[in-house]
Structure formats: C-alpha cells, structure tokens
Amino acid sequence: MDKTRIVVMGDPHIEYPVADGWDEIIADINVLKPDKVFVVGDLTGYGPFIGTHEATVHAVKVLNQLKAPWYSIIGNHDMEAKVFATDEEAVQSFCKAVGRETPWFRTEVGPIAVLGLSTTFFRPNTVIKHEVVFEDEQLAWFEEQLHELEGKPIFVIAHNPPVGSGVITIPELHAQGGNMVVNQNRCPGRIMNIVWRHPNILAWFSGHNHLGHFYRNSIAVTLGVHFVHCGAAGSVSRHRDGCRHTRIVDMYPEHMDILTFDHATKQMEDRCAYQEPHSLQALLDWRTEQKGKVYIPRDPETLRQGLPVTGHA
Ligand SMILES: [Fe+2]
Numbered sequence: 001m002d003k004t005r006i007v008v009m010g011d012p013h014i015e016y017p018v019a020d021g022w023d024e025i026i027a028d029i030n031v032l033k034p035d036k037v038f039v040v041g042d043l044t045g046y047g048p049f050i051g052t053h054e055a056t057v058h059a060v061k062v063l064n065q066l067k068a069p070w071y072s073i074i075g076n077h078d079m080e081a082k083v084f085a086t087d088e089e090a091v092q093s094f095c096k097a098v099g100r101e102t103p104w105f106r107t108e109v110g111p112i113a114v115l116g117l118s119t120t121f122f123r124p125n126t127v128i129k130h131e132v133v134f135e136d137e138q139l140a141w142f143e144e145q146l147h148e149l150e151g152k153p154i155f156v157i158a159h160n161p162p163v164g165s166g167v168i169t170i171p172e173l174h175a176q177g178g179n180m181v182v183n184q185n186r187c188p189g190r191i192m193n194i195v196w197r198h199p200n201i202l203a204w205f206s207g208h209n210h211l212g213h214f215y216r217n218s219i220a221v222t223l224g225v226h227f228v229h230c231g232a233a234g235s236v237s238r239h240r241d242g243c244r245h246t247r248i249v250d251m252y253p254e255h256m257d258i259l260t261f262d263h264a265t266k267q268m269e270d271r272c273a274y275q276e277p278h279s280l281q282a283l284l285d286w287r288t289e290q291k292g293k294v295y296i297p298r299d300p301e302t303l304r305q306g307l308p309v310t311g312h313a
C-alpha cells in the first residue's frame, strides 16, 4: 500500500556539551524509516547554554544523524540566549545552524505540503518574553503560501497551538504565564482566523508543554483540523508526566493513522493510536464546504457524518 510516513518530534532540549541519551533516540527514529522528520523547536537544553549558537549547532549535529531529511522551527527557548543583543542575531544564529535562509520553511512530502512557522520575537516583548509570536512578515508569507497551495492538503508545524484549538495545554503554567498559545498577548484570534479562512490546513502540530500523549485532548479535531500535541523524546519530558513520546503520522490514500512511539519501551504505544478513517481529500472537501460558516461541528463524529468512509477497516 502506498504510504507516506512523517515523524514529528516535540521539544528536544538537547543538552550541551553532552547530548545525554540522544544516540538511542535517533536510532529509534531511524528504525521507523520516516520520509521526513519535523521538529517543533526548543532544540537546546536548559541552563547557561540555552539558545546559544554552540548549543544549537551541537543539537543540529545530533539531529543530522537522522537518516531522513529533517526540519525545525524556532521555539521560545531558542530565542533567549543572553549573548545575543537583538532578536535578529538570535534568529540568524538559528538559521545559520540549521542551514536555512529563513526561520520559516515550506516542503512537500507525499500528498501534503508542510509549512513551518517560527517565533522570532523575544527581547522587546514587554508582557512575557517567552510568548511565541508570529510577526506580520511571517504571517504574510504564511497566507501567501496558503493561497499558492490552494487545493493541496497542508500540515503546519509550530511551537504552540492557536487559541481555541482544543488541544492540550498547561494553563497553570502557560496561560497565566502568557505563552500557552501563539500570539497570546497580541490578538491570538488572528491565527485561528487564518486557519478558519484556509480550508487546505488539515493538521497543526505543536509541542511546548513536554507532556506525553495519554491525554484525550492530546489530539483535538476543531473546524475539521487535526490539532496534534507532540511529546518530548528526551529527558526533559520526564519532569512533567514521565512520558517520552514521539508522533508518527502514516498517510494512506484512504485514511490516516496518528501513532505514538514510546522511547522508554522502544515500542509503539497502542493506547495512544488514533485513526482518522477518511482520506485527506475527503477532509479537504469537507473543510472547503464549511468555509466561512460560523458554526462548524465540534464533535469529530458529527463532522464525519457528511464524509464518505473509504473502505478502511
Ligand atoms: Fe520546551
């Protein structure tokens, strides 16, 4: 069967100078044989080296052991090294380390296009520096891509979800802290408005809270978009709920599986397996039909009533 497999990794936080446990994690992912790997940012470990050029280069070196091409965006912690006087310097340092011209990216894999969006705003933030902010220039680029890719299924890779997604967050840590959702303190609804207006967005992957995938809202289907939380494979996730999870998405012509690899047991965690019984095209058609409506079914079962199930058992 024709299958496209992507892996989406939550916050790696790879320690510098010693990347503890990462040889094993990389080996786990290589065994999964993904076509492409995506990383939701926060590449470097906590401590004095967080976000520095040396630590980011070191994290890139570790991730370069992946056999599949990989792409990362910038997470909040990638912006915060004290050695940079400006955000431009921090962004440039990251781009140089990952070998890209821009903090955002576009790539294609199998039936989908993937758009990666980075936070680029830290030092001038007077509310909370750790907020994930998509500035005007990037949002203009994003909308341009969405127009250009009309009719093609798009997955978004970002550090946080937009407001209203329904996907799991940690309010006691991030909502009152001001960095739970993208642009939390600067018209957060603007991001969801873009999602609402562009039916080609079918999935949005984010991390940031370092939780595993056992929570029922670790995947939320809202507006017909799959909002997917991605756990952290490294030791950083242990202090939250003890899970070290990575997302795997298998796309088939007629359905999609969103799976979980557990780096502790070295196995797929079947209790977290999610099956979307419709094709990407059916989801895209359904979203296109709902475009501009004010009330769109919240419940995936209601959503699915109008969709043809395409023979996947
Ligand atoms: Fe993080």
Ligand SMILES: [Fe+2]
Pocket: 011, 042, 075, 076, 077, 159, 208, 209
């Ligand atoms: Fe984060």
